[in-house]
Amino acid sequence: MFALLKKLLGIFCFNQKAAEGADAQAALAALSAEPQPLDSTATRSWKMPSGPGRITIKRTPAPNASAPAADYWWRIAPRPRPVFPEFEAINNKEEFERLDRKIDSGDFAMMEVPDNIMGLLKVLKQPDIPFDNIAAVVQKSPVMAGEFLKIANSSLYSRGNKIRSLSQALKLLGIEHIRAMFYLYSSSHNISSSPLLNDAANQVVEHSKAVSLIARHLSKKLFPDPDLAFLAGLLHDVGKLAILKQIGEDFNIPQFDFKLTEEAFTEILPPLHAKAGKLVSQSWDIEESVALAIECHHDYPSRNFEEGGEAAILHLCALVDLSDMMAKMLGKGLFITEGNIFDYPAAAYFNFEPDTATLKLLEPIPALVKNC
Numbered sequence: 253m254f255a256l257l258k259k260l261l262g263i264f265c266f267n268q269k270a271a272e273g274a275d276a277q278a279a280l281a282a283l284s285a286e287p288q289p290l291d292s293t294a295t296r297s298w299k300m301p302s303g304p305g306r307i308t309i310k311r312t313p314a315p316n317a318s319a320p321a322a323d324y325w326w327r328i329a330p331r332p333r334p335v336f337p338e339f340e341a342i343n344n345k346e347e348f349e350r351l352d353r354k355i356d357s358g359d360f361a362m363m364e365v366p367d368n369i370m371g372l373l374k375v376l377k378q379p380d381i382p383f384d385n386i387a388a389v390v391q392k393s394p395v396m397a398g399e400f401l402k403i404a405n406s407s408l409y410s411r412g413n414k415i416r417s418l419s420q421a422l423k424l425l426g427i428e429h430i431r432a433m434f435y436l437y438s439s440s441h442n443i444s445s446s447p448l449l450n451d452a453a454n455q456v457v458e459h460s461k462a463v464s465l466i467a468r469h470l471s472k473k474l475f476p477d478p479d480l481a482f483l484a485g486l487l488h489d490v491g492k493l494a495i496l497k498q499i500g501e502d503f504n505i506p507q508f509d510f511k512l513t514e515e516a517f518t519e520i521l522p523p524l525h526a527k528a529g530k531l532v533s534q535s536w537d538i539e540e541s542v543a544l545a546i547e548c549h550h551d552y553p554s555r556n557f558e559e560g561g562e563a564a565i566l567h568l569c570a571l572v573d574l575s576d577m578m579a580k581m582l583g584k585g586l587f588i589t590e591g592n593i594f595d596y597p598a599a600a601y602f603n604f605e606p607d608t609a610t611l612k613l614l615e616p617i618p619a620l621v622k623n624c
């Protein structure tokens with residue numbers, strides 16, 4: 253119970269004002285001392301003694317253990333939404349409008365790519381660069397090297413032969429894939445000095461990896477270019493990282509002993525991330541079709557894509573959208589309270605029906621994203 257209560261606490265301060273950590277701790281201690289029964293929507297707020305910040309604590313019961321379990325991962329029976337820490341001073345209309353104006357004016361914290369990564373990205377643009385040379389640079393980061401080997405050994409790429417050599421793995425994945433991974437990782441690391449914001453950024457990265465793997469897998473049936481599907485999936489939510497970076501520059505968020513998820517910013521991240529992502533794509537010089545998928549992966553049905561070449565973009569956006577929802581249903585991303593993938597508009601776009609062939613296509617997806 254104590255751990256749950258701790259998770260329910262959000263704290264922030266604005267414009268470099270120091271947090272009143274002691275007050276927050278006191279509120280937490282008071283809450284955790286003796287849990288009282290609460291109704292499912294109980295919400296209490298405390299005004300911080302100094303600064304505009306408030307601690308908000310919401311408590312609702314954990315998801316009902318007796319609720320009927322879904323029989324398939326892609327069909328989620330109605331379930332209560334758990335409680336997530338909420339940042340009231342950030343997650344609101346005023347902050348939304350402020351960030352919106354910043355994005356429109358271009359006065360936005362673009363995610364800088366560290367010099368060493370930028371150097372490597374330039375090298376990757378050279379024609380016929382030997383993969384051994386790339387591997388020599390990549391292996392300076394054991395985390396990145398491990399990531400490349402893991403993906404190369406996944407069922408998406410591996411033909412059953414274990415790949416142990418990094419250069420072999422990189423060759424299998426290809427230059428564009430390597431570039432995208434470097435962009436994503438370099439922009440998600442150290443988003444801010446706040447571990448809380450970095451937690452949220454890591455969640456976005458985990459979601460993005462799951463979407464990229466699903467998109468590549470689904471492209472066997474739904475899209476002709478699996479590499480493009482993978483890249484669009486990997487970078488589709490990069491705008492969320494840019495927004496978190498900006499929040500990290502505008503707010504001084506103190507350290508706390510709970511993990512933050514992107515649910516803390518649901519008023520901001522969903523409506524703004526596509527627009528922010530477009531800015532990032534321009535700044536990084538991302539390939540046009542991937543840039544369009546970043547910009548349009550949610551509102552593609554209302555976009556005027558022409559028939560012909562642009563129809564492929566529409567397809568790509570729908571594929572990313574479908575993969576995005578599947579990742580969420582599998583617990584990689586924002587919490588889903590209920591749904592059936594076959595009722596999802598992107599599934600209808602592909603005439604996705606629960607027939608034998610489609611169910612067979614869906615079968616390996618949970619294992620694919622389990623440890624990504």
Ligand SMILES: [Fe+2]
Nearest residue numbers: 488489525549
């Ligand atoms: Fe998105």
Ligand SMILES: [Fe+2]
Nearest residue numbers: 459488489576
């Ligand atoms: Fe997403």
